[in-house]
Amino acid sequence: MSVWDSIVGQKPTVELLSRIVESPAEIAQSWLICGPPGSGRSNLARAFAAALECPNHGCGECKTCRQVLAGSHPDVSVLATNKVTIGIAEVRDLVEKSEQMPGTAPWRIIIIEDFDRMMERTTNVLLKDIEEPAEHTIWLLCAPSAQDVLPTIRSRTRMVNLAVPGDQAVARFLETETGADRHIAARAARLAEGHIGIAKLYATNERVMTDRDTLVVGVLNLGRASDAVLLADQLIGDAKAQAEEETNRDVKREQAEFRRINGLDPEERIPTKIRGAYNAIGKKDDVRRRATRRSRDVLDRALNSIASIYRDVTVLQNNAEDAVGLVNKENRTAIADLASRLSREAAVWRLDQVNLARRRLMGNGNPLLVFEALFCSLIA
Template sequence: MSVWEDVVGQEPAIETLQRAVSNSAAMTHAWLFTGPPGSGRSVAARAFAAALQCPRGGCGECRECRTALDGSHADVDVIATEGLSISVRQARDLAALAARRPSVGAWRVIIVEDADRLTEQAANALLKAIEEPTERTVWVLCAPSTEDVIITIRSRSRHVQLRTPPVEAVAALLTRRDGIDPAMAAYAARAAQSHIGLARRLARDEGARIRRHDTLKLATKITGVGQAVLAATDLAALAGEETTASSTERDAAERTRLLELLGADPSARTQPPHIRSQLNALEKEQKARATRFGRDVIDRALVDLLSLYRDALVRHAGAPVALVNEDVSELVDRLARAMSPEQLLAAMDAIGTARERIDANVPPLLALEAMMISLRLPR
């Protein structure tokens, strides 16, 4: 057993990190892990933290390894924002945390899972702590690419690039780690395009599989402006339903827990002013989390839609390349018959533009409507 067991398809990166663990000359105080969504950036970061704390360099069995991996180690702090950005206040708290020496472990390891969500002001607040770290403190920043992190931070960090793991490796992981049937694991890994987290969700959640199938079917129904607007509304509604289902129970539990911590009565019709201010702050955080989650749901749906047009293009080219959507090959064939290669490429560009617009805070429904109009099937 090893801490690197779940870091699949990343042999070059693992070799670099193992060398840093075993050789102080190869070690540095700040690391930047980049890779496409689903490549396992945070998994690799936790494994690296565990290997640094482990007396045997990452055995995966000792208390140091287990606690670092499950997030309970006193000297391994994992920061993952559920909002749209990491604020200056949060960054200052991180800088103060980095000034403390490790209490029980060999290193204090601070993992920032969403370094791309640092605002410019927040990144500047961290800069001095990263430039002049306390002895035995290690920063591990995770982001999709180096361009997503401001240059002053990335220039002071050692870069480790992860790649999209092979479908077979992701399927094998789901079978070994999660006990998923091999056939279902293979389908989920392929449909998720090797995104490990999404593959696990597809394999275990029938509702997610149904929503994905409904999203793919939209592509063959858009024949006019009216259908395009309806398709955009349907896609936004699907995202809204998933967001509500995910957040309602959790938000209520968080509110009850906060009231209990403050010694307030959860059943009271009104609360004192100081309690109301705490509740307002919680509701603001929950709203930001729901907004991000909704955008992530829409983005996943757009990636699924993009894969269908990609498969239709593969059909046109007759390339000996496996389809992402083999389970709905009839939809792929229908799209390939209806659209030329040039039209398919234009559709893929329209989907990419919609993703960029939503990421830039354009209201999702507006971006989806503009995209769906561009996806109309030719007469």
């Protein structure tokens, strides 16, 4: 099993990076991996790092590959954040680490996920190291698109652009990775619209799928302002509950991993000397911050689901169903009825309203008010 096996729908890019790994003499030391949310850019960066460090160019079976993919290899550092922006102190730590020689592998590799969350003054800390990396250091920066990164960074990196994975490729991945039934995998892939992480969530979490179905039906049945207010309140409540559930699950998994690393049984008392580090995993302020961030992710996912309704409307209005298909096949009758009642301009205007709601959320608008306003604007 190769480290590339988990990369979905990116065959040309995988072939390119595989060739580079096998002949690394002239390898670029600063990379910018771009792809839309859910395309797997972070997974690709980890696979690339594992292949570069592996003596067998990414066999997927050796200790090196397993450590890199698990995030525990001493020469591969990954900076990911649940915050809105990446802090300057975190970046300075990485710069310091990048100047150290690798301990056990050929390269010191630094992966920065969500590089687009880095403020300009923070990015400036990296400029020199990106342009002239230490001899044995490779930087892998991940962002949604080149436009989300400052030109000064773009000009100093080799760029890789990822495609949106097709539904069939995502469905096959879900069947293999999660053991999902073929029909569930196919539906999850279709509703996720190429986002691998969301597809996996739909395939494995019945509550998330049910909440999406409820939202789509609610939007299609909007008739009065009171409907909009009730639907917004339900959505915010569902988002909060989903976020808290996912965050608590993450905390439990991290606590279990902490125990495993320190050789402790599940119920064994935490020794005093490491109790502080253990308690920090479930610190209330951190858990609340992570839940808030997760809640915003759920709401962003809801906006994608709402947009898919009006995408389907425009598909039917333009007689393009045979060519591109519908996302919300289960709701075709209601969507066809809506398509007959809206003009093409009205459908596009509603997509613009979804984008406006997204911008308001990104600007820290009150989520409940943002969705009340959005749902009111969608009433046909």
